[in-house]
Amino acid sequence: MSASVSSAQSFAGPKGKRLYAIGDVHGRLDLVDDLLGRIEDDIADRPVDTAAVVFLGDLIDRGPDSAGVIERLQSLKHFPARMLFLLGNHEEFLLRALAGEAGVAHDWLGFGGDTCAESYGIAVSALQAMDDQRIAEILRAAIPETHVAFLKTFGDTFAFGDYLLVHAGIRPGVSIEQQQPRDLRWIRQPFLSDAHDHGCMVIHGHTISDGIDRRTNRIGIDTGAYRTGVLTAAVIEEDDLRFLATGLQPALA
Template sequence: MDPIYAIGDIHGQKQMLDHALALITADGGDDAKIVFLGDYTDRGPDSRAVINTLIAGRDAGRNWVFIKGNHDRLFTRFVREGREHDPRVKSGISWLNPRLGGTQTLASYGVVGTMHFEQQNDVPLETLAHFEGPDARGDKAALQDLARQAVPSIHLAFLEGLPLTHQTEDLIFVHAGLRMQLPLEWQDPEDLLWIREGFIDSAIDYGRLIVHGHTALDRPQHFGNRVDLDGGAGYGNPLIPAVFEGRECWLLTDQGRVPLRP
């Protein structure tokens, strides 16, 4: 049985990504199959370099599989449509708020500015009032225009074209999770990108082990029916890759494999 490797939410952490890839190469060689669980952008300092690395691997014919994350969609929707919000962000904060990380993503493309927000009493959404860049001040339309000029179209096309799941005989890879009582073909795409409630609190065994990210922990954990590989790299924690042989799981460290069990 060939091993399958997985990397959780990268969130613009290029140096961490390079280290994770080196650990995988040391364990499985250059041809190792790797599934990336989405959220390549936001919060960390170098989303652009992360995406460049993933595209370069794809174009080199590496055995890599990429899944779309909710932050990747937030990014592309702002550049394409100027959308700051998603209804699944219950706080109502803007994607441009550093807490979500859009400001950091744009900065990695050279679009640097201080964001100033406003919130109307009758609208529970934080919106960009204006931004102040090194050479200019502008509104959201001006910022979106700068983003359109700065972000390569190949980056947008790459993120927009990614699938929401990847399956093997023993595993289902997905960014956020799924409704445990529904077959995969009935799942809501929004849940695959965003779900927490109804998934992370479920003890149902789905038949295959679910490997996901999205819900940040201090380090990856195994919950019996699922493995959460979002160890909080977006908040500065290490990016720890995993390897699966059937449903058995190990984390990769500088000292080698460490079993990950419920």
């Protein structure tokens, strides 16, 4: 489904280009396939010279098939748009656990990483008594090197005309060039409640809202896909902004 949003706003994407920004997936391969199908149909119905799809991060954890999501996206071919990926806090956590960083693995498992590990055939109950280094060894043995290499290619931001795409948000009052990766991947407050002009429209995931969370300076599109079945994409084309989604069309929050 799609819906146009009409309001007076002065933000625009580059001329002749279209961008689809997709919110947090969290292991829902079924919804990824559904939404990519809708995007393919949208491109066929509304041809455009240049199209890109940007996943805003948190492809993994919480939902049932993190492994399937990564495999599908890292091997996707012949899609009628360029594919780009941002690193979410969940991917960051997994990479840190894979590196054997002290104190990370058990936190990751309790943070939704248990379902990710299970999707790679790991018995999570067996990990509980292990230390970080042993868990890292188990993870490295189970997760294909191509999947890890794919995650390591993910960026932190993507600028598209007057829009800035990030996973979590930005630190208000700090220039885009000076933003820290931790904020880009983890921030909630003071970003969510800040109403100041950032000099761009920030499109982000990370914080679940009941519908599309549209404010004067940001648009949140994490509609809780892993538990709601609603995976949302913001579609930017010059001065037009609309939305595609799986399941029931998310309302504006």
